[in-house]
Amino acid sequence: MAIKGDYFDGFEVMSAWEREHYLNRRLSRTIKHAYKHASAATDILDKVRVEPAEIKTIKDLEKLPITRKADLIEGQEKNPPYGGFLAVPPQDVERIFISPGPVYEPLHSSRIKWFARAFYAAGFRKGDIVINTFTYHMSPTGILFHEAIKDCGATAIAMGTGHTKIQVKTMLDLGVTGFVGTPSFLLAVIKKAEEMGHDLGEDFSLKRAWFTGEMLTPSLREVFEQQYGLLTFQAYAVTEPGGCLAYECSEHKGMHFMDDYIIEIVDPRTGQQLGPGEVGEVVVTPIHNKTWGLIRFGTGDISSYTNEPCPCGRTAARLTAILGRSDDTVKVRGMFVVGRQASQVFADFTEIDRFQIVIERPARRDEMTFRVELKEKTVNRDKLATSLNKSFQSVCLLRADTIEFVPPGTIGKKEKPLVDRRIWR
Numbered sequence: 544m545a546i547k548g549d550y551f552d553g554f555e556v557m558s559a560w561e562r563e564h565y566l567n568r569r570l571s572r573t574i575k576h577a578y579k580h581a582s583a584a585t586d587i588l589d590k591v592r593v594e595p596a597e598i599k600t601i602k603d604l605e606k607l608p609i610t611r612k613a614d615l616i617e618g619q620e621k622n623p624p625y626g627g628f629l630a631v632p633p634q635d636v637e638r639i640f641i642s643p644g645p646v647y648e649p650l651h652s653s654r655i656k657w658f659a660r661a662f663y664a665a666g667f668r669k670g671d672i673v674i675n676t677f678t679y680h681m682s683p684t685g686i687l688f689h690e691a692i693k694d695c696g697a698t699a700i701a702m703g704t705g706h707t708k709i710q711v712k713t714m715l716d717l718g719v720t721g722f723v724g725t726p727s728f729l730l731a732v733i734k735k736a737e738e739m740g741h742d743l744g745e746d747f748s749l750k751r752a753w754f755t756g757e758m759l760t761p762s763l764r765e766v767f768e769q770q771y772g773l774l775t776f777q778a779y780a781v782t783e784p785g786g787c788l789a790y791e792c793s794e795h796k797g798m799h800f801m802d803d804y805i806i807e808i809v810d811p812r813t814g815q816q817l818g819p820g821e822v823g824e825v826v827v828t829p830i831h832n833k834t835w836g837l838i839r840f841g842t843g844d845i846s847s848y849t850n851e852p853c854p855c856g857r858t859a860a861r862l863t864a865i866l867g868r869s870d871d872t873v874k875v876r877g878m879f880v881v882g883r884q885a886s887q888v889f890a891d892f893t894e895i896d897r898f899q900i901v902i903e904r905p906a907r908r909d910e911m912t913f914r915v916e917l918k919e920k921t922v923n924r925d926k927l928a929t930s931l932n933k934s935f936q937s938v939c940l941l942r943a944d945t946i947e948f949v950p951p952g953t954i955g956k957k958e959k960p961l962v963d964r965r966i967w968r
């Protein structure tokens with residue numbers, strides 16, 4: 544059970560009235576600032592003939608169109624580097640994150656506690672030693688989660704991804720009590736530890752795990768909690784608007800909205816807001832970072848929310864599980880594979896005629912297969928497979944598990960280049 548009264552800050556327990564006023568005030572200020580300083584935001588409002596002063600409440604956001612990842616990528620290509628979304632002088636940009644696309648995200652203040660509420664709700668405190676297994680390379684995850692661990696008073700180990708054997712040794716040597724990563728990676732680390740002859744309960748100090756980037760299925764959660772005695776928490780993060788949109792408390796019944804964003808669940812066709820329990824797209828407007836004039840960013844994630852009071856005492860609404868994706872972007876092992884970006888990688892290989900990326904999940908781990916049709920039989924397949932995977936990894940930060948060369952005509956002309964066959968159970 545959650546301990547009532549143990550919160551990171553007062554925002555988490557604002558009354559409904561306080562929250563409504565706080566969010567509306569911040570939203571109105573954000574829109575005015577973005578309209579004045581970010582040319583893309585000016586265009587968005589001008590196009591629909593809405594004055595910034597007309598956006599006073601969350602409901603008013605319905606008057607504005609949704610900006611999608613593809614719009615951001617295209618905008619940044621046409622008007623580099625930020626596509627007109629930068630709302631401060633360039634010299635005031637403190638750090639720039641790069642998300643798949645690529646999308647360049649300028650951020651201003653490191654004082655913002657991006658993920659701290661999420662980590663605090665997961666129980667990270669002073670005295671904890673936490674291994675952060677998200678990548679610190681070309682992705683915001685490493686550094687943001689690292690800072691959040693510190694913000695809760697815990698000690699952060701800048702580990703990064705991969706190298707399960709070294710992860711196991713580090714966890715043993717340093718008496719690691721907390722894990723931050725994807726559920727499938729924790730499972731891989733546990734399996735490696737067992738392979739090395741260790742018993743998680745006997746030899747390790749690990750107590751809690753914080754996940755994002757990948758769905759934590761009820762059955763896998765049960766394995767972690769029942770079989771290994773771990774406390775597990777998950778959060779919903781989206782990189783383009785800059786952070787953690789929602790996070791779980793120990794009730795594990797949905798993820799509380801973070802008050803640094805306006806989160807809407809909308810009908811993706813009309814942009815109209817939906818009510819509690821209705822399934823739609825998650826749309827987000829950051830209101831905590833005046834650097835990035837992003838308004839109504841469509842995440843492509845499908846979910847719903849509830850307003851029911853939570854026994855933990857936090858008063859923000861809760862997002863239910865993320866149910867799927869609405870466009871051609873697929874999250875694989877915590878990283879986005881953007882259809883368009885992947886196609887560009889394959890297009891560089893003139894030997895390849897057609898291709899298809901298939902994502903499956905046979906043993907609770909996302910597996911990615913490239914199906915490739917060649918123009919000519921004589922191509923050196925091993926060599927091609929190696930350089931294709933290398934190129935793909937340099938752009939999408941992931942490698943294929945299998946590269947399958949299929950006979951010409953196998954991949955139908957109408958088939959999608961990115962196929963998600965995962966069954967979540």
Ligand SMILES: [Zn+2]
Pocket residue numbers: 792793794799853854855856857
């Ligand atoms: Zn709660």
